Amino acid sequence: MAGRATKVMLFTDTLADVNGVSRFIQDVAVRAHETGRDLEVVTSTRLECPEAGAGAVRNFAPVLARAMPGYANLELALPPAFSMVRAVREARPDVIHISTPGPVGIAGWVAGWRLKIPVVGVYHTDFPVYVDTLLDDRALTEMAGWYMRAFYRRFSVVFTRSAEYARTLEAFGMDPAKLVRLRPGFDNRAFHPRFRDESVWDGLGVVRASVKVIFCGRISEEKGLKLVTDIWERVEARCAERGVIAELVIVGDGPYREEMARALKGRRAHFLGFRYGRELSTIYASSDLFVFPSTTDTLGQVVMEAQGCSLPVLVTDRGGPREVMTDGVTGYVLPANDHERWIEAIAALACDADRRRGMGAAARELMESHGIEASFDHFWEVHEAVEGGAESARAGK
Numbered sequence: 001m002a003g004r005a006t007k008v009m010l011f012t013d014t015l016a017d018v019n020g021v022s023r024f025i026q027d028v029a030v031r032a033h034e035t036g037r038d039l040e041v042v043t044s045t046r047l048e049c050p051e052a053g054a055g056a057v058r059n060f061a062p063v064l065a066r067a068m069p070g071y072a073n074l075e076l077a078l079p080p081a082f083s084m085v086r087a088v089r090e091a092r093p094d095v096i097h098i099s100t101p102g103p104v105g106i107a108g109w110v111a112g113w114r115l116k117i118p119v120v121g122v123y124h125t126d127f128p129v130y131v132d133t134l135l136d137d138r139a140l141t142e143m144a145g146w147y148m149r150a151f152y153r154r155f156s157v158v159f160t161r162s163a164e165y166a167r168t169l170e171a172f173g174m175d176p177a178k179l180v181r182l183r184p185g186f187d188n189r190a191f192h193p194r195f196r197d198e199s200v201w202d203g204l205g206v207v208r209a210s211v212k213v214i215f216c217g218r219i220s221e222e223k224g225l226k227l228v229t230d231i232w233e234r235v236e237a238r239c240a241e242r243g244v245i246a247e248l249v250i251v252g253d254g255p256y257r258e259e260m261a262r263a264l265k266g267r268r269a270h271f272l273g274f275r276y277g278r279e280l281s282t283i284y285a286s287s288d289l290f291v292f293p294s295t296t297d298t299l300g301q302v303v304m305e306a307q308g309c310s311l312p313v314l315v316t317d318r319g320g321p322r323e324v325m326t327d328g329v330t331g332y333v334l335p336a337n338d339h340e341r342w343i344e345a346i347a348a349l350a351c352d353a354d355r356r357r358g359m360g361a362a363a364r365e366l367m368e369s370h371g372i373e374a375s376f377d378h379f380w381e382v383h384e385a386v387e388g389g390a391e392s393a394r395a396g397k
Contacts, residue, residue, distance in 0.1 A: 008039050020300070044062045113154070161181075204270060206270055229264060232264060293314075299321065300320055306363075
C-alpha cells in the first residue's frame with residue numbers, strides 16, 4: 001500500500017522440518033527482522049517451529065496431521081484454510097509469497113485470489129521428477145506436472161533456484177516473462193571452517209584419523225544415494241590400496257535409510273540421523289569432502305553449506321547444484337550414472353590432502369559471495385516491484 005513499507009506474508013508447508021527449504025525460509029525470516037522488513041511466515045504444523053525472525057512465525061494448529069509415509073520426523077498437515085484467509089484479510093499484506101505447493105500453499109493461493117492480492121512463489125522442489133523417480137508411474141508423473149502448471153500459472157512471479165530449472169519451467173509451459181532466478185544464498189556465517197573440531201567424532205564410531213566423505217540431506221532414492229551404496233565398497237578398497245582409511249558419513253533420515261544401512265553393513269559407513277545448528281556446522285567442517293549425487297535438486301542448499309565449511313563437493317551433471325560450484329576448482333561435476341568416474345573422483349580426493357585443501361579453500365572463497373544478505377535483498381526487491389505493479393494496476397496506470 002502507498003505510504004507504508006511493503007508487507008509480505010509467506011506461506012509454507014515446511015518450516016520445522018530438516019531440509020534446505022526450511023533453512024532458507026528461516027534465514028529469510030531472520031534477515032527480514034534484522035533489516036526491519038515486514039515479513040510474516042505462515043505455516044501449520046504440530047512440530048516445534050524455530051524462533052526465526054523474532055516471533056514473525058504464525059503457526060495455525062492443523063485440522064488434521066499425520067506422519068508422512070517413510071518419514072517419521074515429517075508430517076502432512078491439513079491447515080485451517082478459512083482461518084488463514086481471515087488472517088490475511090486482517091493483516092492486509094501487499095504481496096503473498098508461497099514457498100510450497102502443499103495444503104498451506106493452497107490456502108495462501110486462495111487468499112490471494114479472493115482478496116485480489118498479488119502472489120509470488122518459488123519453485124523449490126521438482127515434484128514431478130520425485131514422483132517419477134519414486135513411483136515409476138507415468139500417469140502419476142503427468143498428473144503431478146499438470147498440478148504444478150495449474151498451481152503456478154496465476155502467480156505474478158515465480159522464482160527459480162537455478163538456470164536449469166528456469167528452462168524446465170518454460171518447458172512446462174510457464175510464461176518466461178514471469179520467471180526470475182533468485183540469487184542463491186545461505187547463512188555463510190553459520191557454516192564456516194572455523195567450526196572444525198575433531199572431537200565431534202568421539203562417541204559416533206568415526207575414526208579421527210580417517211578421511212570423512214559426507215552426505216547431508218533426505219535419505220531417499222531421488223537423492224541418488226543408490227549410486228553411493230553401489231560404489232562405496234570399491235571406494236573403500238581403492239583408498240585402502242593407497243593406505244587411506246575412508247569413511248562414509250550420512251547425515252539425515254528418510255525411507256531409504258534402512259535399505260542403505262543393510263547394504264553397507266560391515267563397511268565403514270555411519271548413519272548419524274538428523275543433526276542441527278552448531279553441531280551440523282561442526283560435522284561439515286570436520287569432514288573432508290562432500291558427495292551429492294542427486295539429479296532432482298533445484299539448487300542444493302547443502303552444497304553451498306558444505307563449500308562454506310571448506311569442503312570440495314562432487315555433484316551430478318543434472319539439476320541445480322552444479323550452478324553453485326565451479327567444476328575443477330571447488331569440486332567436480334560428474335555424469336549421474338557413471339560409477340567408475342564417481343569411484344575415481346572420490347578416491348582421488350580422499351587420497352590427496354593437498355588437493356582437498358586447495359579445493360576447499362577455493363570453495364570457501366566462492367561462498368563468500370553467496371551470503372544470505374544479497375539473496376534476501378534480491379528476494380525483497382522483487383516483492384516490492386510486484387507491489388508497485390499492483391498499485392499501478394489499481395490506479396489504472
